[in-house]
Amino acid sequence: MTKSCAIVGGGLAGLCAYATLRKGGLEPAEIAVFGTDPDPAGAWRVRAAAIRQRRMRSESDGHCGPTTFPGLAVRAARRRRSPLPLLLSVCDRFNPTVEEFLEHVAEVRERSGWDESFHRGRIERVRAVEGGFDVEGRGVFAHVLLAPGHPGLNVPVELERDPRVVHAYRPHAYAERVEVLGAGMAAATEWLNALAAGSSVVSIRRREPLRRPLNLPRELFTRRGLGAFHRTSMDERLALLRAWSMPSYPPGRAWDEPIGRATRDGRFRVAAELDGADQIICATGFTRGFRRDRLLGRLVAEHGLETAGDWIVLAPDAVVAALTDDTRTLTLAGVPAQWAYPAADTLAGARYVAHGFLRRVERWRTR
Amino acid sequence: MAYTLRGRLETRLGVSLLPLLAAATLALSLHRWWPLELAGLMLGVGLALDVFVYHRLLRYQPGWLAAPLALGELAAIMGLATVLSVDPPLGAALSFFAGSWLFAQVLGHAVFPLGRLSYGEDGGELGRAGPAAAAVAAALLASAGGVAWATQPPTVTLAAGTHEGPLVLDREQTLEGEPGAIVRGGIVVTADGVTVRDVAVVGGQNGIEVDGAERVVLERVRVSGATLDGINVRRSSVTIRDCFVQSAGEYAQGIDISFGFDLEPSLVEGCIVHGGQEGIVTHFAHARVADNRVSGTSLRGITLTEMSMAKVEDNEVAGALGVGIFCGDYSMCEIEENSVSGTRPDLASDNRTRLGYGIVVHYGADATLADNSLHGNARRVGSFLHARISSE
DSSP, X not given: OOOOEEEEOOSHHHHHHHHHHXXXXXXXXXXXXXXSOSOXXXXXXXXXXXXXXXXXXXXXXXXXXXXXXXXXXXXHHHHHTOSHHHHHHHTTOOOOBHHHHHHHHHHHHXXXXXXXXXXEOOOOOEEEETTEEEETTSOEESEEEEOOOOSOBOOOGGGTTOTTEEETTSOOOOOSEEEEEOOSHXXXXXXXXXXXXXXXXXXEOSSXXXXXXXXXXXXXXXXXXXXXXXXXXXXXXXXXXXXXXXXXXXXXXXHHXXXXXXXXXXXXXXXXXXOOOSEEEEOOOBOXXXXXXXXXXXXHHHHTOOEETTEEOOOTTSBOGGXXXXXXXEEEOSGXXXXXXXXXXXXXXXXXXXXXXXXXXHHHHTO | OOOOHHHHXXXXXXXXXXXXXXXXXXXXXXXXXHHHHXXXXXXXXXXXXXXXXXXXXXXXXOGGGHHHHHHHHHHHHHHHHHHTTOOOOHHHHHHHHHHHXXXXXXXXXXXXXXXXXXXXXXXXXXXXXXXXXHHHHXXXXXXXXXXHHHTSOOEEEEOSEEEESOEXXXXXXXXXXXXXXXXXXXXXXXSTTOEEESOEEEOSSSXXXXXXXXXEEEESOEEEOOSSEEEEEESOOEXXXXXXXXXXXXXXXXXXXXXXXXXXXXXXXXXXXXXXXXXXXXXXXXXXXXXXXXXXXXXXXXXXESSOEXXXXXXXXXXXXXXXXXXXXXXXXXXXXXXXXXXXXXXXXXXXXXXXXXXXXXXXOEEEEESOEEESOXXXXXXXXXXXXXXX
């Protein structure tokens, strides 16, 4: 049997796509997965551990399975023998623990046969050729999903050589006086971590963070909000994507109470500029844009793909339209797919892209 | 879920198919239309709310909101069912709604997402199955409507003038009298689903006799000159509205509903009953007697007895001899907002319950009285032989 599909990127988005293809009836022998670590949660696990994350921001359907049901709330209810996760889930208050999420990832990996399809290796070039795509000499595949992940950790240029600087997603301890750059979920987690470790914290930020449960308004996760998004002009869409990339973290007492207490005790304050602390934690996320990614940069350069700002222009189902037709498919997943699905860097986004990819593959298989 | 409008409608139609089918099956087995009418109402109300309310107000609908929305829908459906005279049995209607709702939740949260991978991100849309669901639902309702139309009972028009009775109605039908239509010698109803409307009945032993029939409706009938009962109902459930019964004979009674306790409740509403021994009487029956005017009776105005269960409200009972309203023999009666006046003592009787009481509760009966107006009666309220009265 020849492999018809390739997934370039062995992370969570890759696993999600793989599980979806398997659900669609493809055998492991028909799919090749290329990545540097056979553990699809390998990179994510390190980052979550670095910021001591205990709970997911995502909810019950933030998982790697091909269907929203059964979600992690069902799984937790079964495991805990309690209906509480289900009740919390219908109120949008269920956030699985990191441990539960990682167990689920391991289950999907095991059940889907991921390891049978996994090939170790970093892919840095994918070229359109007759009948499909050449994946850096590993073969020609009719359908390729690129899930390269984040290009790298973002540290402001002026701080790159500062010895006090550590990125939030790298393992670290906390000094007595800590300055945390950023105002998103990672920054908020770091405020609490540092306070719990006994540090004094200065939040360095230029604007107040948004408070919302998920990193985007909920209607943008379905066609209800996507319809309007897909009808925007290029400039409008760029503006929207930039606006939606503003940092945010969830509302709730779990965040507010420790910060309120520390503020009253003089251990937490907000500042606009760095102020000579012992340690600077950059909770500034990841570098952005296809140009920062060697694989995507080359893809654009070699095929003259249409781009807008930091994004490659994609069709609503996240395919690169210029390189996709009835005989082959090139789909982007993860952050690069935000042009098609603003929440593409979430698990729901990975599933959305995977579903679109499967539809293309199925259409091709039934021709 | 952030539903699209199409998603809402397709999901609604998708989850309605099995309840519609169940309703059709139920309707066939019960020979009643209310299950289908109720299912149709549920679908119609749901679709209307989807289009005009939910889609506009709810950009995102959390799971918990399904419960309060369902309660609102239930209220609207039951209200409409009342207005449209669907009249489903309350318990059955609530069970059907609850079952359908639970089934819809299971489909929406589990089955549809499993069956259609992109169900969630498509905002509840079902793809090609959506229009198919709409077509099946429409076909089901159209078929049911067609069957209802094709099998609706015939309407027989009784021309003006006098017709010799007794007329025996032993098939489901509607008998409608033209103005001036008179049946002499009585009407006998033995089939379910018979409606008699705008007919005058003169003479006969019983003016109108209903025997072993359910869903019988007697509307605007005028009965006079019967030697026994004006309207005699046995082992049946009836709705009697806006009737006029004039009793004259020594043993005559106005309306007698008996031995139908295990059947659906009967209703006597808006009737004028004059004369006879008892104006309206129930024996071992489940009934509601409301908004009637009963006068000139020689034994009791309204009687509920032999373990009847009845609600008697907003009636006017005037000029009864002996007793105005009587609840007896282990019956359970709610007697509310009635006006009883001019009840006279029966001086010819040595029965002490007949001393001109407005209301009598007798022999183990249990009556709740509330807001009754008793005036001009020889006595107000009497309780005899272990009967119990409670007042609200």
